[in-house]
Amino acid sequence: MILAADKLDHVSERGIRQLVDVFYVKVRADPELAPIFARAIPGDWQPHLTKMYAFWSSVMLTAGRYKGNPVARHVVIPGVKPELFERWLALFDATCGELFDDATSEAFRIKAERIAESLKLALFYRPGRPWPPEPTP
Amino acid sequence: MTFVVTDNCIKCKYMDCVEVCPVDCFYEGENMLVIHPDECIDCGVCEPECPAEAISADTEPGLENWIKLNAEYASVWPNITIKRKQPADAKTFDGVADKLKQYFLSKPGQGD
Numbered sequence: 001m002i003l004a005a006d007k008l009d010h011v012s013e014r015g016i017r018q019l020v021d022v023f024y025v026k027v028r029a030d031p032e033l034a035p036i037f038a039r040a041i042p043g044d045w046q047p048h049l050t051k052m053y054a055f056w057s058s059v060m061l062t063a064g065r066y067k068g069n070p071v072a073r074h075v076v077i078p079g080v081k082p083e084l085f086e087r088w089l090a091l092f093d094a095t096c097g098e099l100f101d102d103a104t105s106e107a108f109r110i111k112a113e114r115i116a117e118s119l120k121l122a123l124f125y126r127p128g129r130p131w132p133p134e135p136t137p
Numbered sequence: 138m139t140f141v142v143t144d145n146c147i148k149c150k151y152m153d154c155v156e157v158c159p160v161d162c163f164y165e166g167e168n169m170l171v172i173h174p175d176e177c178i179d180c181g182v183c184e185p186e187c188p189a190e191a192i193s194a195d196t197e198p199g200l201e202n203w204i205k206l207n208a209e210y211a212s213v214w215p216n217i218t219i220k221r222k223q224p225a226d227a228k229t230f231d232g233v234a235d236k237l238k239q240y241f242l243s244k245p246g247q248g249d
Contacts, residue, residue, distance in 0.1 A: 055159060058157070058159040058182065059159060059180045059182055062157045062182050062186065064156050064157050064158075064159070066159045067159065067160075067161055067218065068159070068160060068161075069160055069161070069176060070160060070178055071160075071175065071176060071178065111180060111181070114178075114179045114180065114181065115178045115179060115180055117179065118139065118177065118178045118179035119178060122175060122178075
């Protein structure tokens with residue numbers, strides 16, 4: 001438990017590393033998300049964590065360090081469903097709330113929600129089908 | 138939803154956007170850039186970086202033609218991820234109205 005006064009009040013590389021580390025501990029313990037991630041990342045997690053430090057640093061601090069194609073990487077993961085993005089966002093938001101003050105959490109949440117929506121559209125939107133998609137059984 | 142490059146990029150082409158884009162989704166024509174709609178993840182990092190303020194969210198009204206133009210040329214122009222020097226006369230054309238009609242070139246740029 002981090003006291004309110006100790007929460008980070010701005011985005012920094014250090015904060016991003018903490019966020020990524022704590023967030024993926026939650027993901028790997030989550031009954032819905034853990035199996036999907038375990039299949040996508042069967043071995044050593046450190047390369048993924050390092051990639052995510054770079055990604056969030058590029059998004060939040062415009063560091064330009066991450067270079068990749070997340071749409072292509074997500075398309076090939078079996079078992080991804082639209083509603084899992086909601087679960088992902090809930091855990092991400094909870095982690096931000098633990099580490100950062102409200103304004104900093106909000107800055108992360110806005111980016112995460114937009115990126116999630118665009119990944120969902122890329123993965124699941126098909127012309128002529130309803131959007132947002134109905135939850136899959 | 139993605140971002141799109143609009144009129145004021147034409148003949149300005151500052152290319153600051155390509156340095157910050159985390160997903161390398163810019164494609165280069167001879168005198169402007171476009172964003173690939175299937176690769177952009179809507180992170181919005183590029184928008185404030187553009188000195189010409191030529192990048193907009195595709196949800197803004199009146200951008201239908203630009204959404205089409207970005208999608209069309211992103212599939213034929215080469216990818217650009219490394220900024221070069223902007224055109225020598227970029228400043229002169231920054232803010233000129235309706236450049237699409239007068240100056241747009243459909244030829245591909247050099248890419249990386």
